Amino acid sequence: MDIFFQQLVNGLTIGSIFALVALGYTMVYGIMKLINFAHGDLVAMASFVGLTVYDQFLGKTTNSILAVIIIFAVTGTIIAMAGIVLERVAYRPLRKAPRLSAVVSALGASLVIQNGIMLIWGPRMRFFPADILPAITWNIGGVYISFIQVVILVISLLIMVGLIFFIDKTRVGAAIRATSIDHDASRLMGIDVNGIITLIFVIGTFLGAVGGLFIGLYYRGINFNMGWNYGLYAFVAAIIGGIGNIPGAMVGGMLLGIFKAFIAGYVSSTWADAFTFTLLIAILVVKPTGIMGERVAEKV
Amino acid sequence: MNKVFRLFFALLFCLALSGTQADASETIKIGVQAPTTGQYANEGQGIDQGVRLIAEQVNAKGGILGRQIEIFTCDDEGTAMKAAICAKDLVNKDVIAVIGSYTSTCAEAAQATYYREGILQTTDGTSDALTEHGYWTFFRNSFPNSAEATYTANYFINVKKYKKIAIVSDFSSYSTGLGDSVIGEIKKLGGNIVYQGKIKAGEQNYTPVLTNIKSTHPDVIYFSGYYNEAGLLRSQQMQLGVMADFYGSNACDNPDYIKLAGKYAEGSYLINVPSPELLPYDLAINFLKDYKAKYKMDPPSIWTLLNIDGMRAILHAIEETGTTDTKKLAEYLHTLKDYPGITGPIEWAPDGNRVGSAHQTYEYQADGSKKVIYPIVK
Numbered sequence: 001m002d003i004f005f006q007q008l009v010n011g012l013t014i015g016s017i018f019a020l021v022a023l024g025y026t027m028v029y030g031i032m033k034l035i036n037f038a039h040g041d042l043v044a045m046a047s048f049v050g051l052t053v054y055d056q057f058l059g060k061t062t063n064s065i066l067a068v069i070i071i072f073a074v075t076g077t078i079i080a081m082a083g084i085v086l087e088r089v090a091y092r093p094l095r096k097a098p099r100l101s102a103v104v105s106a107l108g109a110s111l112v113i114q115n116g117i118m119l120i121w122g123p124r125m126r127f128f129p130a131d132i133l134p135a136i137t138w139n140i141g142g143v144y145i146s147f148i149q150v151v152i153l154v155i156s157l158l159i160m161v162g163l164i165f166f167i168d169k170t171r172v173g174a175a176i177r178a179t180s181i182d183h184d185a186s187r188l189m190g191i192d193v194n195g196i197i198t199l200i201f202v203i204g205t206f207l208g209a210v211g212g213l214f215i216g217l218y219y220r221g222i223n224f225n226m227g228w229n230y231g232l233y234a235f236v237a238a239i240i241g242g243i244g245n246i247p248g249a250m251v252g253g254m255l256l257g258i259f260k261a262f263i264a265g266y267v268s269s270t271w272a273d274a275f276t277f278t279l280l281i282a283i284l285v286v287k288p289t290g291i292m293g294e295r296v297a298e299k300v
Numbered sequence: 301m302n303k304v305f306r307l308f309f310a311l312l313f314c315l316a317l318s319g320t321q322a323d324a325s326e327t328i329k330i331g332v333q334a335p336t337t338g339q340y341a342n343e344g345q346g347i348d349q350g351v352r353l354i355a356e357q358v359n360a361k362g363g364i365l366g367r368q369i370e371i372f373t374c375d376d377e378g379t380a381m382k383a384a385i386c387a388k389d390l391v392n393k394d395v396i397a398v399i400g401s402y403t404s405t406c407a408e409a410a411q412a413t414y415y416r417e418g419i420l421q422t423t424d425g426t427s428d429a430l431t432e433h434g435y436w437t438f439f440r441n442s443f444p445n446s447a448e449a450t451y452t453a454n455y456f457i458n459v460k461k462y463k464k465i466a467i468v469s470d471f472s473s474y475s476t477g478l479g480d481s482v483i484g485e486i487k488k489l490g491g492n493i494v495y496q497g498k499i500k501a502g503e504q505n506y507t508p509v510l511t512n513i514k515s516t517h518p519d520v521i522y523f524s525g526y527y528n529e530a531g532l533l534r535s536q537q538m539q540l541g542v543m544a545d546f547y548g549s550n551a552c553d554n555p556d557y558i559k560l561a562g563k564y565a566e567g568s569y570l571i572n573v574p575s576p577e578l579l580p581y582d583l584a585i586n587f588l589k590d591y592k593a594k595y596k597m598d599p600p601s602i603w604t605l606l607n608i609d610g611m612r613a614i615l616h617a618i619e620e621t622g623t624t625d626t627k628k629l630a631e632y633l634h635t636l637k638d639y640p641g642i643t644g645p646i647e648w649a650p651d652g653n654r655v656g657s658a659h660q661t662y663e664y665q666a667d668g669s670k671k672v673i674y675p676i677v678k
Contacts, residue, residue, distance in 0.1 A: 003511055003512075003515045006507075006511045006540065007507075007508060007511055010505070010507035010508055011508075013507075014505050125528060127556070127559040127560065130559075130562030130563060131562075135539075135562070135563065137538075137539055137541065139541060144540045144541040146539045215504070219504040219505075219532060220531075220532075220535070220559070220560055221504070221528060221531065221532065221556075221559075226504075229502075229503075260505075260508070261508045262508075263508075265508040265511055265512055268497070269497065269498070269500065269503075269506075269508060270498055270500070272508075
């Protein structure tokens, strides 16, 4: 039984990261009906920026908690700005264009960012130092949970709950919901649609940046082309949960993480990806709107 | 008209004859096929620099058979396609022997061309497939995967007496080949393999596989892959509380392994041929000194030195036989017994495999250095 719970913990950790990245996908899709394929590469970029911030400014700090908070704040800000630039340059000029143009633009942006990372930081793997966070591991009845896993789980949950509160309970959240239903009607009601879209990109890329930093802190080794993989899994998670739906992205991310862990654990790690995409197809066939899809408002 | 042709061919024949007669003053041409750019650039540059150093030393002493050595380098970038092009290129340069390449893939892509042209080839590729074609031109200067497998199995079963062994590979041909080889050897010795599985290189989350391994309570986890995955496996193994010894194969021997495994690198193990600085031979000490004096750095790894040994053996054969006829050179190389190499005595089996096994087991220390805990076995 401890094996089962261990796989569950493994799955939840990686699932939290998927969920954080998937939120960026789902929010952008919800408001613009656009799959932002460059999102995964912004996540990878966040890992590299975070490592540089650490190397440049915090390498000698002894207070690791403060260091981590500063890394997250600085990196999140830089990546959020990159998200704004991405929207301005690659998506805004195409907003009235056919949807395929925007998708091609997204794929192009993805390649530009990936190659940019390679040019700046090089094609070799880079490493987060091992001693940023304390390497503590707890043994709870045979199930091992490390400090970094707890950090990832708790922070991800706090962020997601905060995000749901923000969308559901605030005036800006109401504006975001309105914009996702109808841009023109929202504009007539006095909502600054461009401002809302920019805000969505800021929030989405910031969450992705947090995910990217978690990847760096958890696995330490980061690669210029890792964004594609995480982007793909997050995209699958968003679809499983119902794309455009914020709680759906969280549930989808967690489910995907756990599903992958169980398949890899109980069937074969070789087949984990094949099963993942079979699951995706099955969900699309049985319930095309995703698990929590019924809450998506349809454009009339 | 016919007469003119005859005269023409007669003239050509005379020219060809004069060509062979002028041979004594010509250079002996040796090719280097190595990845001097790309992913393995530092290894490829090491091989090129090492070969050129040896040629320079020999030329300074008046060359071999009164002839100077000339080196031609072709960069195969570590890809099979470029390797095939390099093979053609070096053939056109009229080399009699080629040193390289660094990867098994590149050596294999080029070896048929060298065989057809009767050009000697010596490489550090460890893939067993390299010697399966039976090319008389081919000489492996490193040790094949099967030799490492024999060493590893013997060490696990007879020395460490492990009762439960878990074996993990990735999907590369090197890793799969070595992993299967180790499994076969362990089974031959009656060892008990409780887990064997594969991971996908590049996927960073190996906790599901490790959790499965944990449920089999192994004494040891052996990974026959590359350093990036090894570092993550080791670090995640310890975080999951899988208290087994961890062994990496020769491709895990890289400073990046320590960066990924972090503090958990300490106390993990590695099986590889000797590190250059640990070679116990005067030849090695002198060569390393010369290399450092000329290039202001150490050779990147043992693979450079293995290739240098291939080069030295071929030069030795030319000197002893007094000819550059590759057929005769190959015959002579096959009869070599205990030729003193930088990396130990050299002897070749009829299929071109290097005989013996110079593998060692290292333990990583807290400061990241390696300590030999089980010595050379011949």
